[in-house]
Amino acid sequence: MVTQLAQEAGAYVIGTGRAADREKALDFGAQEFVDLDNDSLEDVGKVDLVFDVIGGDIGKRSAGLVRAGGTLVSVVEPSEARPDNGLAVDFVVESDRAQLNEIVQRVRDGRLRTNIGKIATLDEAVAAFNPTERIRGKTVIQVRP
Incomplete structure (x- = not known):
């Protein structure tokens, strides 16, 4: 981003x-x-x-x-x-709710694109962060279906 x-x-x-x-x-x-x-x-x-x-x-x-x-x-x-x-x-990340909401809104309305490489369930989280092959993009852990 x-x-x-x-x-x-x-x-x-x-x-x-x-x-x-x-x-x-x-x-x-x-x-x-x-x-x-x-x-x-x-x-x-x-x-x-x-x-x-x-x-x-x-x-x-x-x-x-x-x-x-x-x-x-x-x-x-x-x-x-x-x-x-x-x-x-x-650079140290300090969460700022207003800034995070702005980023979410930009993603939702298409002004920002993300680079998601893999979506995994919570049960798959450990394996997702220890892949056997390189994943291009960010790994997202889906907590709710």
């Missing part, structure tokens, strides 16, 4: 991931895509904001892409690397 929200706010979005993720990233609104297995992340140049959902080495390398005054936001771990002359934010 972050790609869609960034695009809605007027950002030029560059998605990153594996080759298999390219079409999904572009479909959700990225204007460009960097294949982390075949392209050089550093060729992107300087950017105003990095929203890191991968962490590790990619998170460290991403810090170097942030231009002076820009921001690196990590949702996976506190970032070891900090941008030069920029801000690093370790």
